Amino acid sequence: MQETTTPAALAGVRVIEMGQLIAGPFCGKTLGEFGAEVIKIEAVGAGDPLRNWRLIKNGTSVWWQVQSRNKKSVALDLRQAEAQDIVRRLIAEADVLIENFRPGTLEGWGMSPEELHALNPGLVILRISGYGQTGPYRDLPGFGVIGEAMGGLRHLTAEPGRVPVRVGVSIGDTLAALHGAIGVMMALYHRKVNGGAGQVIDVALHEAVFNCMESLIPEYSAFGVVREAAGSALPGIAPSNAYPCQDGWVLVAGNGDSIFKRLMAAVGRQDLADDPQLADNAGRVARVAEIDAAIGAWTATLTVAQVMERLAAARVPAGKVYTARDIAEDPHYQARDMLLTQQTRDGDEVTVPGICPKLSATPGTIRSSAPRLGDDTDAVLAEAGLTQEQIALLRGKGVIQ
Numbered sequence: 001m002q003e004t005t006t007p008a009a010l011a012g013v014r015v016i017e018m019g020q021l022i023a024g025p026f027c028g029k030t031l032g033e034f035g036a037e038v039i040k041i042e043a044v045g046a047g048d049p050l051r052n053w054r055l056i057k058n059g060t061s062v063w064w065q066v067q068s069r070n071k072k073s074v075a076l077d078l079r080q081a082e083a084q085d086i087v088r089r090l091i092a093e094a095d096v097l098i099e100n101f102r103p104g105t106l107e108g109w110g111m112s113p114e115e116l117h118a119l120n121p122g123l124v125i126l127r128i129s130g131y132g133q134t135g136p137y138r139d140l141p142g143f144g145v146i147g148e149a150m151g152g153l154r155h156l157t158a159e160p161g162r163v164p165v166r167v168g169v170s171i172g173d174t175l176a177a178l179h180g181a182i183g184v185m186m187a188l189y190h191r192k193v194n195g196g197a198g199q200v201i202d203v204a205l206h207e208a209v210f211n212c213m214e215s216l217i218p219e220y221s222a223f224g225v226v227r228e229a230a231g232s233a234l235p236g237i238a239p240s241n242a243y244p245c246q247d248g249w250v251l252v253a254g255n256g257d258s259i260f261k262r263l264m265a266a267v268g269r270q271d272l273a274d275d276p277q278l279a280d281n282a283g284r285v286a287r288v289a290e291i292d293a294a295i296g297a298w299t300a301t302l303t304v305a306q307v308m309e310r311l312a313a314a315r316v317p318a319g320k321v322y323t324a325r326d327i328a329e330d331p332h333y334q335a336r337d338m339l340l341t342q343q344t345r346d347g348d349e350v351t352v353p354g355i356c357p358k359l360s361a362t363p364g365t366i367r368s369s370a371p372r373l374g375d376d377t378d379a380v381l382a383e384a385g386l387t388q389e390q391i392a393l394l395r396g397k398g399v400i401q
């Protein structure tokens with residue numbers, strides 16, 4: 001845990017996080033790292049399913065340790081009216097509500113945006129869902145992979161003609177979360193300078209992905225071109241690809257006019273460096289197979305480390321394909337505090353990613369470790385005005401945990 005002597009960018013911002021897994025909670029994580037108070041509402045019993053995703057230590061996923069750090073856990077059974085009342089009380093005092101249930105779930109609990117704004121007109125409500133709160137698909141459930149496919153990304157993540165593969169992580173959820181965080185920041189700014197009214201931010205998983213799809217639709221519109229999968233290549237930009245070495249793959253991005261000349265000199269192909277046809281990107285794209293073959297012939301004689309060393313000397317962007325072990329051992333990650341030791345509530349230690357982005361005056365911090373289910377139920381309810389007797393009664397009825 002880090003000391004909190006530095007001011008936090010979002011100190012004084014109170015966030016209620018409802019929803020589970022990645023899309024909503026990653027947004028809460030981001031706001032929490034910069035000092036927002038994030039109160040996570042979880043179902044009694046098992047809580048957020050992410051607590052049990054992937055590799056489990058001492059009964060809890062280690063993923064949970066990073067996704068829920070800096071948060072408070074309040075366990076409530078939202079199917080019960082008394083729990084809904086408690087959440088309304090919390091929301092009445094909050095600045096931001098994050099939710100990523102299927103559209104209609106919140107309304108079913110009597111917490112439509114209209115009802116919540118009647119309680120708290122300044123509330124900023126972030127709603128992340130598979131397809132958005134409007135449109136013909138709004139009622140459908142959505143997961144990140146489906147949003148990635150509908151957003152146009154999955155069609156491109158393949159070797160040509162082969163099965164389109166997942167990028168390896170739930171990037172659609174994380175992109176939705178980050179778009180949500182941007183929306184929250186803009187809405188809080190607007191509220192501050194324009195009279196204090198909150199608003200609703202509607203983020204659809206597939207739209208967050210689609211927003212990152214670069215020239216996909218303009219090219220289709222202008223040329224009727226349907227962009228196709230290109231494996232590790234960067235279509236229309238050359239050279240940029242993955243090349244085989246004696247002990248693995250290396251990425252080389254020689255797609256700048258002067259960089260290309262230095263790259264060709266480094267690979268021993270001064271003839272290509274001097275070829276006037278290859279002086280610009282259009283000429284290189286026309287002969288990309290020949291250029292890739294020249295680079296690949298050179299890399300195949302070397303190890304990844306040798307290629308990296310020679311291309312660093314030639315000032316050509318090149319990169320090893322990092323595994324978790326490579327990251328954990330990398331001095332650059334260490335030097336920029338991107339690998340932090342975090343204490344869990346079970347007294348263990350786990351290495352977790354540091355904080356991105358890095359703010360000079362108000363850097364993000366880990367102020368508290370990820371909570372066990374309901375760790376903060378009593379304290380948060382007491383702060384909301386419930387007496388110890390009321391809390392005990394609610395616990396007896398299974399409304400809270």
Ligand SMILES: CC(C)(COP(=O)(O)OP(=O)(O)OC[C@H]1O[C@@H](n2cnc3c(N)ncnc32)[C@H](O)[C@@H]1OP(=O)(O)O)[C@@H](O)C(=O)NCCC(=O)NCCSC(=O)C(=O)O
Binds near residue numbers: 020
């Ligand atoms: C992720 C979902 C498909 C999951 O769908 P479902 O499980 O069918 O329903 P919901 O999320 O609406 O709610 C989950 C169930 O838990 C219940 N629930 C949740 N919290 C509570 C509390 N605190 N108390 C009582 N009950 C609760 C809720 O009533 C539902 O019950 P029942 O109604 O009885 O079932 C959907 O939430 C969804 O489409 N969300 C928007 C898109 C999104 O954010 N997806 C990304 C998730 S992460 C991801 O994509 C990824 O990891 O990959």
